[in-house]
Amino acid sequence: MLTMLEEVVLLAVDEKNGQLRSTREFGTAYALVGALFFDLALARKIDTDTEEIQIVDTTATGNATLDRVLGFMTKRPDLTTVRAWIEELFLQRQDLEGEALASLIERGILRHEVSKLLWIIDVERFPMVNNRHQQHVKLRLAQAILTDDIPETRDIMLVSIAEQCGLLEYVLSSAELANRKDRIQMLSNLETISRKVTAAILNLDNSLRTAMTKVV
Amino acid sequence: MIQLTQETRSGWCVVGVQGRADAEAADELEGALRAALELHPKVAADLGKLDYISSAGLRAVIQAARAAQAKNAEFAVCSLSAPVQKVFDMSGMHHIMRIHGELPC
Numbered sequence: 001m002l003t004m005l006e007e008v009v010l011l012a013v014d015e016k017n018g019q020l021r022s023t024r025e026f027g028t029a030y031a032l033v034g035a036l037f038f039d040l041a042l043a044r045k046i047d048t049d050t051e052e053i054q055i056v057d058t059t060a061t062g063n064a065t066l067d068r069v070l071g072f073m074t075k076r077p078d079l080t081t082v083r084a085w086i087e088e089l090f091l092q093r094q095d096l097e098g099e100a101l102a103s104l105i106e107r108g109i110l111r112h113e114v115s116k117l118l119w120i121i122d123v124e125r126f127p128m129v130n131n132r133h134q135q136h137v138k139l140r141l142a143q144a145i146l147t148d149d150i151p152e153t154r155d156i157m158l159v160s161i162a163e164q165c166g167l168l169e170y171v172l173s174s175a176e177l178a179n180r181k182d183r184i185q186m187l188s189n190l191e192t193i194s195r196k197v198t199a200a201i202l203n204l205d206n207s208l209r210t211a212m213t214k215v216v
Numbered sequence: 217m218i219q220l221t222q223e224t225r226s227g228w229c230v231v232g233v234q235g236r237a238d239a240e241a242a243d244e245l246e247g248a249l250r251a252a253l254e255l256h257p258k259v260a261a262d263l264g265k266l267d268y269i270s271s272a273g274l275r276a277v278i279q280a281a282r283a284a285q286a287k288n289a290e291f292a293v294c295s296l297s298a299p300v301q302k303v304f305d306m307s308g309m310h311h312i313m314r315i316h317g318e319l320p321c
Binding site: 041044046048049054056149150152153156186189190191192193195 | 238239240268269270271272274275278279281282285286302303306307308309311312
């Protein structure tokens, strides 16, 4: 089974050309951190309440990324809130995406291609070897959003992360997303980690807006 | 540490939940609620003596509600203590399950 982090990165790959979609760059980075925390929560390594994050089991998961981050977390007892950990791991965002891509390539789901743009600039692409996995992620998202059934835990998490990354527009039509806006909001609000990721993105947007206003 | 009880009242199976519903207790809580739903068409989770609920505990309750929905059973949570009520309110749990101030039976 793919990790939540791998599923989100896979969803960000354009199935037509293998390019990585990056619709809200910093928002996506925060959401990747959220996906990582969800993976640790699903593996029963961490738990959260409305503000704080607790490490409940330090034994290895067998996944290199999760174990690296879990090891890092155990060495930082000074960081206790979900918000502080989101900000801390935001600094490792490129590692998270790169490790997820490497894993997807190793599993034979994607392949790595580098081509030249104007004979100078390297352009990386990750074409799909098999799009079955991405279709499965999209189907689960569509079912979670378009029906009124209570989704599985994993799919609730997936909806909230995909929404924060701006990736739902590649799964459903604009009309479907508009019709189900309340449902998406409701599912995203169920998880503390999602709420904190949303708050971090809003805070960043406000900071950028303030900085731009000062420049102008 | 979580303590679970079960009794039947006026056609409802009432699962009493006491203590802390955290990562350590989440499987036990979900298992007890699912087991009650297997045997009874109406199940209420009495959270009056639940002092604390984490995200893992909340997920256990959500998945119990999902199981109830799948088999068309009635599922309600009742008598929430103040700290648990706060968590339920923040998460918008009322959108996906019935929450009662008192037991429905």
